[in-house]
C-alpha cells in the first residue's frame with residue numbers, strides 16, 4: 001500500500017483547473033495553499049495530527065503513468081495536448097506541515113503547500129483525504145485513551161472500517177493517538193505496530209461447548225485468552241476456562257478472559273470473584289462490544305473489574321463525527337509580476353473567512369511551567385522569539401488579551417519537502433506515539449477534559465490580523481465598485 005502511485009486520486013475539477021492554468025500559460029504561477037479545519041472534532045479541546053506518512057508516500061510517487069494518460073484520454077474530459085503536458089509533470093513544490101503526533105487546533109494551518117499553481121492544485125484532494133481521516137481517528141483514539149487511563153487498549157475495527165485503506169491507516173492513527181496494539185496483521189507488518197488478539201465465538205461454536213473449545217485452544221497456544229460469553233458467561237464460560245487452566249497448569253499462561261455481551265459491570269465483578277476464588281488473581285478481564293470513550297468512562301464509574309479493552313466500530317468509523325472537515329485554501333498567489341499577493345475567500349459567515357498570506361504557527365509555552373499558553377499565527381518571516389513581550393489577543397473579540405514575557409515560541413509547520421525533495425524522514429511510529437503523549441502533557445487539563453473543554457487560544461499576530469483586515473477592506477472596495485458600475 002505505501003508504494004502506490006495515487007496521482008489520479010484527485011477530483012476531476014483539479015485537473016480541469018490545471019488545464020485552464022496551462023491553457024492560459026499560468027501553470028508556473030507561484031502559489032501557497034494551507035490546510036486547516038474549523039472545529040475540533042468530537043467537541044474535544046484539541047486534535048492529534050496524523051496522516052503525514054501517507055502524504056509523504058503519496059508525494060514521492062506523484063507522476064502520471066502511460067496508463068493514467070491513456071485513461072484520461074479515453075474520458076474525453078481533457079484536451080489531449082494538456083494530457084501530453086501532464087506526461088512530464090513532476091512535483092517540485094515545498095510542503096511544510098505539523099509532525100504526526102503534534103497537537104493541532106481549529107483555525108490554524110496544519111499543512112502548507114507552496115509551488116506552482118498546478119502542482120498545488122493537484123494534491124488538494126489526496127492531502128485532505130489522508131489528513132482529515134487520520135487526524136480524526138488519532139483524536140478519537142486519544143479520547144478513548146483518556147477514558148481508559150493506563151489500561152491496555154486494542155484496536156479491533158478492521159471488519160467494520162470503511163474498507164481496506166481506512167482499516168490500515170486508521171489503526172496506525174489509533175496507535176499514534178494512544179492505542180497499544182491492533183488486531184490487523186497487515187497493519188502490524190506495514191507499520192511496525194504490535195499485534196494482539198483473542199479468539200471468536202466460532203471456535204466455541206465449532207466444538208459446541210466452552211470446555212472442549214478452550215482445551216483445544218490451550219493445547220495449541222501458550223498465551224490464552226478465552227472468550228467466555230458464547231453460551232453463558234457465569235454458568236459455563238468462566239467455569240470451563242478455569243477448569244482448562246487448572247488442567248493445563250504451567251503449560252499455558254492463562255492471560256485473560258474476554259466478555260463480549262451482557263451487563264459488563266455486573267459480569268466483570270462476578271467473573272473477578274470466580275477467577276480470584278480459583279487462584280487466578282493475575283488473570284485479566286478484557287471487554288469488547290460497541291465500546292467508546294463514554295461507555296468505558298461509565299463502566300469505570302460502575303467500578304467494573306475490567307483490565308483491558310478491545311475497541312472497534314466506534315473508533316475506526318469515528319462513529320459520532322464521521323469527518324474532520326479540513327479544508328485547503330489558496331492564501332497567496334504571484335500577481336503575475338513576480339510579487340506575491342494575498343488571496344482570500346469572503347463569505348457572510350465570519351467563521352468561514354480565510355486568513356490570507358503565507359503563515360507560520362507558533363506554539364507559545366510558558367518557560368516556568370512548560371505549559372502551552374496558546375498558538376500564535378504570524379505572517380511568514382515574523383519570529384515571536386525576538387520579542388521581549390508577546391501580546392496575544394482573540395482574533396474576533398480583541399478585548400480578550402494577555403501579554404507574556406516568560407515564554408518560548410516553537411514553529412509548528414516544519415519543512416517536509418523542499419523543492420520537490422523529501423527533507424524530513426519520519427521517526428518510527430512508536431516515537432511518534434510517545435511524542436503525542438508528551439505533547440498532551442504540556443496542555444492544561446482544562447483543554448484536555450472530554451466534556452466542554454476550554455477553548456485553547458489560537459491568535460493572530462498584529463501583522464497577520466492587520467493583513468487580514470486590509471485584505472477584507474480591499475475586497476469590499478472591489479465589490480462595492482462593481483455594484484456602483
Ligand SMILES: Nc1ncnc2c1ncn2[C@@H]1O[C@H](COP(=O)(O)OP(=O)(O)OP(=O)(O)O)[C@@H](O)[C@H]1O
Nearest residue numbers: 260261262263264265266288289290291295298299
Ligand atoms: N454496565 C454497563 N454500562 C454501560 N454500558 C454497558 C454496560 N454493559 C454493557 N454495556 C454496553 O451496552 C451496549 C449493549 O450491550 P449488549 O450486550 O446488550 O449488546 P448487544 O450488542 O445487544 O449484545 P450482543 O453482542 O449479544 O448482540 C454495548 O455497547 C455494551 O458495551
Ligand SMILES: O=P(O)(O)OC[C@H]1O[C@H](OP(=O)(O)OP(=O)(O)O)[C@H](O)[C@@H]1O
Nearest residue numbers: 156200201260288289290291311312313
Ligand atoms: O464492537 P466493536 O467495538 O466493533 O468490537 C469488535 C467486535 O467484533 C467482534 O464481534 P463480531 O460479532 O464481529 O465477531 P465474533 O463472532 O467474534 O463475536 C468482537 O467480538 C467485538 O464485539
Ligand SMILES: O=C(O)c1cccnc1
Nearest residue numbers: 156183196197198199310
Ligand atoms: O482478537 C479479538 O478478540 C478480536 C479481533 C477483532 C474483532 N473482535 C475481536
